[in-house]
Amino acid sequence: MRYTVRLSVAARDDVDALLNYLVPRAGEVAAQNYIDRLQTFLEGFQNFPKRGTVRGEIRDGLRIVGFERSLSIAFTVEGETVYILRIMSGGQELRLDEE
Numbered sequence: 001m002r003y004t005v006r007l008s009v010a011a012r013d014d015v016d017a018l019l020n021y022l023v024p025r026a027g028e029v030a031a032q033n034y035i036d037r038l039q040t041f042l043e044g045f046q047n048f049p050k051r052g053t054v055r056g057e058i059r060d061g062l063r064i065v066g067f068e069r070s071l072s073i074a075f076t077v078e079g080e081t082v083y084i085l086r087i088m089s090g091g092q093e094l095r096l097d098e099e
Contacts, residue, residue: 003049003077005042010095014087018071029069038087041067045075045082059096 007015015035022031052065052075061076062085074086074094085096 001042001080004081005084007042008086011087018087018089038067038071042073042084044082045084049077049082057092058094062096064094076081 015038018038019031019035020083022034025031026034050063051064052073055064055074059076061078063075063077065073065075067073067087070090072088072090072094073084074088074096075082075084077083086094088094
């Protein structure tokens, strides 16, 4: 079964902020390559959605998985849909205000 992957507004903002952070530091090509790898990783949830660490003490059904040892992805699996709630860099506090 293939799951649908949906990014919250906050997760989309996280990707935009990450790109804006990376471009002046790594260059446009390297930054876009990183975002492309992230997109591919997120698409992988279509086939393997129930990975990562369950963090039910924060929110029912919440899972966290790392990406390339630099990002943490907070998500839930509801039915046949994976909801990407936030994409955070190391040390960033998890806030689920906007979903």
